[in-house]
Amino acid sequence: MSLVTVTINDKKLQVEEGTSILEAAKSANIYIPTLCHMNLHGGVEHNPGSCRVCVVEIEGRKNLAPSCNTMVAEGMVINTNSIRAITSRRTVVELLLSDHPQDCLLCEKNMHCELQALAADMGIREMKYKGEMSTFPKDFSSASIERNLDKCILCRRCVTACGKIQTVSVLSAVNRGFHTIISPAFGLPMVDTNCTFCGQCVSVCPTGALTQVNNTTKVWEALNHKDKFVIVQTAPAVRAA
Numbered sequence: 491m492s493l494v495t496v497t498i499n500d501k502k503l504q505v506e507e508g509t510s511i512l513e514a515a516k517s518a519n520i521y522i523p524t525l526c527h528m529n530l531h532g533g534v535e536h537n538p539g540s541c542r543v544c545v546v547e548i549e550g551r552k553n554l555a556p557s558c559n560t561m562v563a564e565g566m567v568i569n570t571n572s573i574r575a576i577t578s579r580r581t582v583v584e585l586l587l588s589d590h591p592q593d594c595l596l597c598e599k600n601m602h603c604e605l606q607a608l609a610a611d612m613g614i615r616e617m618k619y620k621g622e623m624s625t626f627p628k629d630f631s632s633a634s635i636e637r638n639l640d641k642c643i644l645c646r647r648c649v650t651a652c653g654k655i656q657t658v659s660v661l662s663a664v665n666r667g668f669h670t671i672i673s674p675a676f677g678l679p680m681v682d683t684n685c686t687f688c689g690q691c692v693s694v695c696p697t698g699a700l701t702q703v704n705n706t707t708k709v710w711e712a713l714n715h716k717d718k719f720v721i722v723q724t725a726p727a728v729r730a731a
């Protein structure tokens with residue numbers, strides 16, 4: 491594969507053609523925050539470009555570009571730290587928080603939540619935008635996986651893990667706009683789908699939208715109703731380092 495020369499934050503480097511700006515920056519130890527992007531073992535990439543947390547400025551282009559799914563090109567001059575890029579990323583996180591429950595201290599993912607970590611990194615201390623909040627029904631039907639869609643940021647990592655890694659394809663995006671959710675077809679509860687309860691979706695979820703059931707009573711109940719519940723040990727994380 492041929493090499494291209496790009497400049498990132500005044501640093502000239504050579505990277506393989508077809509490399510994303512994010513990967514090129516990483517190779518030069520330049521940090522760009524991400525949220526929806528992930529690399530999985532086995533070479534599976536997930537770059538929906540949906541969150542816009544990774545935007546950068548490219549010389550000669552009017553719009554900011556998501557670095558995770560914009561490929562480098564010969565002579566490209568990129569600025570990852572311009573005021574415009576930093577302000578846009580911050581606004582994206584503030585908007586995500588504006589439709590996110592404010593119960594971090596009670597959340598299963600507290601201190602392990604990527605949205606929480608990003609907000610802390612960016613020094614966000616208060617809710618800038620306030621408005622209508624999502625109020626989707628929670629899905630506690632399964633003995634091993636709980637779904638709290640109010641905490642979903644629509645990164646679709648679970649869709650990729652379920653479809654491309656586990657090849658079960660239980661989860662997909664449905665509806666439009668503010669009503670978009672990640673759900674089994676026809677809004678079925680997890681227990682009524684062909685989910686194998688492998689836990690891959692839980693392991694890649696950046697927030698508390700998908701969590702592992704942590705309730706011994708529920709597990710015992712399920713063990714006594716095997717016809718209704720399926721219990722499979724949660725699989726190890728599939729995310730690459």
Ligand code: FES
Nearest residue numbers: 539541542544558
């Ligand atoms: Fe690039 Fe989400 S990480 S758009």
